Amino acid sequence: MSRTITIDPVTRIEGHATITIRLDDAGDVADARFHVTEFRGFEQFCVGRSIWEMPGITARICGICPVSHSISAARAGDAILGVSIPPAAALLRRIANLASLIQSHALSFFHLSAADLLMGMAGEPSRRNLMGLLSSRPEVARGGIRLRQIGQRIVSLVAGESIHPSWAVPGGVREPLSAAHREQIALLLPDGFAIVRSALGLLEEIYDRHGAEISAFGDFPSLFAGLVSEVEGELEYYDGVLRFVDAGGTVVEELPPAHYDLAIDERAEPWSYMLFPYYRSRVGEADGGMFRVGPLARLNICDAAGTPEAERELVRFRDLRGQGRTVTGSFHYHHARLIEILHALERIGEMLDDPELLDRHVRSDAGINQERGVGFCEAPRGVLFHDYEVDADGVVRRLNLLIATGQNNLAMNRTIRQIAGTFIRGGKFSEGILNRIEHGIRCYDPCLSCATHAYGRMPLRVLLLAPDGTVLDEAARSPLTRPSATLSPGERV
Amino acid sequence: MNKAGTTDRIRFATVWLGGCSGCHMSFLDLDERLVELAEAAELVFSPFVDTKEFPEGVDVTLVEGAVTNRANLAMAERVRERSRIVVSLGDCAVTGNVTSLRNLFPVEAVLAPFRAEDGRSGKAFLDYTSIPELLPRALPLHQVIPVDGYVPGCPPDADRIWEAVRALLRGEPVALAESMRTFG
Numbered sequence: 001m002s003r004t005i006t007i008d009p010v011t012r013i014e015g016h017a018t019i020t021i022r023l024d025d026a027g028d029v030a031d032a033r034f035h036v037t038e039f040r041g042f043e044q045f046c047v048g049r050s051i052w053e054m055p056g057i058t059a060r061i062c063g064i065c066p067v068s069h070s071i072s073a074a075r076a077g078d079a080i081l082g083v084s085i086p087p088a089a090a091l092l093r094r095i096a097n098l099a100s101l102i103q104s105h106a107l108s109f110f111h112l113s114a115a116d117l118l119m120g121m122a123g124e125p126s127r128r129n130l131m132g133l134l135s136s137r138p139e140v141a142r143g144g145i146r147l148r149q150i151g152q153r154i155v156s157l158v159a160g161e162s163i164h165p166s167w168a169v170p171g172g173v174r175e176p177l178s179a180a181h182r183e184q185i186a187l188l189l190p191d192g193f194a195i196v197r198s199a200l201g202l203l204e205e206i207y208d209r210h211g212a213e214i215s216a217f218g219d220f221p222s223l224f225a226g227l228v229s230e231v232e233g234e235l236e237y238y239d240g241v242l243r244f245v246d247a248g249g250t251v252v253e254e255l256p257p258a259h260y261d262l263a264i265d266e267r268a269e270p271w272s273y274m275l276f277p278y279y280r281s282r283v284g285e286a287d288g289g290m291f292r293v294g295p296l297a298r299l300n301i302c303d304a305a306g307t308p309e310a311e312r313e314l315v316r317f318r319d320l321r322g323q324g325r326t327v328t329g330s331f332h333y334h335h336a337r338l339i340e341i342l343h344a345l346e347r348i349g350e351m352l353d354d355p356e357l358l359d360r361h362v363r364s365d366a367g368i369n370q371e372r373g374v375g376f377c378e379a380p381r382g383v384l385f386h387d388y389e390v391d392a393d394g395v396v397r398r399l400n401l402l403i404a405t406g407q408n409n410l411a412m413n414r415t416i417r418q419i420a421g422t423f424i425r426g427g428k429f430s431e432g433i434l435n436r437i438e439h440g441i442r443c444y445d446p447c448l449s450c451a452t453h454a455y456g457r458m459p460l461r462v463l464l465l466a467p468d469g470t471v472l473d474e475a476a477r478s479p480l481t482r483p484s485a486t487l488s489p490g491e492r493v
Numbered sequence: 494m495n496k497a498g499t500t501d502r503i504r505f506a507t508v509w510l511g512g513c514s515g516c517h518m519s520f521l522d523l524d525e526r527l528v529e530l531a532e533a534a535e536l537v538f539s540p541f542v543d544t545k546e547f548p549e550g551v552d553v554t555l556v557e558g559a560v561t562n563r564a565n566l567a568m569a570e571r572v573r574e575r576s577r578i579v580v581s582l583g584d585c586a587v588t589g590n591v592t593s594l595r596n597l598f599p600v601e602a603v604l605a606p607f608r609a610e611d612g613r614s615g616k617a618f619l620d621y622t623s624i625p626e627l628l629p630r631a632l633p634l635h636q637v638i639p640v641d642g643y644v645p646g647c648p649p650d651a652d653r654i655w656e657a658v659r660a661l662l663r664g665e666p667v668a669l670a671e672s673m674r675t676f677g
C-alpha cells in the first residue's frame with residue numbers, strides 16, 4: 001500500500017483550498033485530503049494587544065461571522081474583568097448573534113449551495129451560481145438575497161454596522177437599543193418567516209433530486225458537540241453547557257464551556273494550514289476523536305428547540321432524516337440551517353418583547369481582575385472559543401482561538417473520502433463528480449479559519465494520482481495556467 | 494465595447510486574497526442592486542461563481558485582501574495581466590490593514606502552532622508542496638502590481654462599493670466623495 005503523492009507546489013494551488021485524492025492500483029480511491037492553504041496568524045499577532053482592542057481585531061478574522069468573533073472576544077473580556085454584564089446588553093448580544101446566524105445561513109443556502117441543490121450538481125458550471133439562479137429560479141434567489149439582507153439589517157440596527165461593528169466590548173455593548181430600532185426589527189421578521197417557510201418547502205424537491213447521493217455526503221457515525229441551555233437542554237447560542245453526544249444520541253459529556261480545553265485538543269498536519277481539533281478521550285479510536293459542530297450537531301445534541309415552530313420542524317427533521325434518531329449525514333446540514341433560521345427569527349421576536357431590552361444601562365465597568373478569560377458562543381458554523389491570558393494591564397500574553405470550522409476538519413476530510421470513493425471508479429471521473437466532492441465541503445459551509453472560505457470561489461483542483469504519484473486524470477475544470485513568474489518574494493518586497 | 498471585443502456586458506471579476514471576506518460580504522450587501530449589476534455586467538470570476546481559472550480579457554477586477562503568500566502573489570500578477578482595470582477593494586488591499594499585523598513578527602513565530610511531536614515546527618514541518626509558503630511580509634496590493642483605483646474602508650460599505658462599481662461600469666474614473674474616502 002505504500003505510495004507516493006506528488007503534487008507540484010505553490011504554482012498548482014492558487015486559491016485557498018485544494019483537494020487531493022490518492023488512488024490504489026485498481027484506480028479506486030485510497031485517500032483524499034482537504035488542504036486549507038491560507039493562514040493569517042491571528043493567534044500570534046494578537047499577543048501584546050489589549051483586551052479592549054480584541055473584539056475589533058478578531059472580528060476581522062471573518063467577514064461572514066464578525067459578530068460571533070467580537071462577541072466571543074468581548075465575553076473573554078467580561079471574564080477577565082470579572083463582571084456580569086447588564087441584562088439588556090446580554091439580550092442585545094444574543095439578538096445580534098442570531099441575526100448574524102440568519103444572514104450567514106442564508107448566504108450558505110441560497111447564494112452558495114442552492115444552485116447545486118436546485119439546478120443539479122452536474123449543471124452547466126458557468127450558470128451554477130447565484131446569477132444563474134436569478135434567471136432560472138428568480139423567486140428563490142431574490143428570497144435568499146432578501147433573507148440575508150434581513151439578517152444584516154438587524155445586525156446593523158442593533159450594532160450600528162452590518163460588518164465589523166465596533167459595538168460589543170468587555171463589560172457589555174457600546175449602545176443601547178432605541179425604541180425606533182426595535183420597531184424596525186419587528187417589521188423585518190414577518191418577511192423572514194415567509195421566506196424561510198417557503199425554503200423549507202423546497203426540501204422535497206431537493207431530496208427527490210439527490211435521493212441516490214445523499215448517503216455518500218458524509219454519512220457516518222461521529223460525536224456531535226455544541227452548546228445547550230443548562231436546565232432544559234434547548235437550542236442555545238450564547239450561554240449554557242458544552243455537550244458531547246454520540247451517534248446513538250447518548251450524552252457522553254457535559255462541561256462548562258470555559259473548560260472546553262479539558263475536552264478538546266488540536267493537532268497539526270503538514271499538509272494544511274487548518275489545525276485538526278479532536279475529542280481528547282476518544283483520540284485513540286479509529287476516527288481520531290472526530291466530532292462535528294454547527295447546525296446539524298446543534299439539532300442532534302439538543303433535547304428540544306425551545307420555540308414552537310422550530311420544535312415542530314425539529315421533530316420532523318429527526319423523523320425524516322434520522323428515522324427518529326441522531327441524524328448522521330452531512331447533507332442534512334442544509335435542512336438543519338433552515339430550521340435554525342426559523343428558530344432564530346422566533347427567538348429574536350421573543351426578545352423584542354422583553355421589558356429589559358431597551359434599558360439604557362448596557363455596560364458594566366471594571367478593571368482587570370482575572371488573569372484568564374474564556375469567551376464563547378455558537379457561531380453560525382459551530383461553537384467558537386476565545387481564550388485569553390493577560391497581564392495586570394489587560395495585555396494579552398497568550399491566546400487560543402478554537403474556531404468552529406476547524407472542529408469539522410476531520411469530518412470534512414472523511415466526507416470527501418466518502419464521496420470520492422463512491423463516485424470514482426477505475427480512475428475516471430467527470431466535472432459533475434468534482435462538483436459533488438466540492439459540495440461535500442459546502443455542506444459544512446466552512447469558513448476556513450482566518451481567511452479561507454469554501455465558496456464556489458475555491459479554485460478546487462482535484463488531481464487523481466496513481467500509486468507512483470503520476471497524474472492519472474488531470475481533468476481540472478478549466479485549463480490550468482501556471483503563474484507567469486516564480487519570483488522569490490524577497491525580490492518584490 | 495469591452496476588452497474581449499464584444500459589445501456584450503462588461504466582464505467583471507472579484508478576487509479574494511489575504512482578507513477576511515468582509516469586503517466581499519459588503520459587496521453582497523448591494524442586495525437588490527446585485528440584480529441590476531447582473532444585467533450590466535457578467536461576473537466572470539469571483540468567490541461566488543464556479544470559474545476555476547482567472548480568465549483572459551476582464552474589464553474590471555475588484556481585489557480584496559493583502560498579498561500574504563506565494564499563491565496570492567501569483568494570482569495578483571495574473572489578475573494584472575488579464576484585467577484592464579484593477580481596483581483595491583478595502584483597507585487590506587489598500588494598506589495591508591489587520592492582515593499585515595503579522596509583519597511585526599518573523600514568519601517563523603507566526604507559524605508556531607504548526608509543529609510535530611518530534612519538535613519540528615513552522616517551515617521545517619509544513620509541506621509546501623501542499624500549501625503555499627507565506628511571504629516574509631503581508632503587502633498591500635499596489636506594492637506587488639500597479640493598481641488603477643482604491644476603495645478604502647474595513648469594509649467599504651455597500652453604498653461606497655456601488656458608487657465605485659457604477660462609475661466603472663459607465664467607463665468613468667472612480668471619484669469617491671470625501672466622506673467615502675475614510676479608512677476603517
Ligand code: SF4
Pocket residue numbers: 060063511512513514515516557558582583584585586590591592646647648649
Ligand atoms: S479590509 Fe476589513 S473587511 Fe476587508 S478583508 Fe480586510 S479586514 Fe476584512
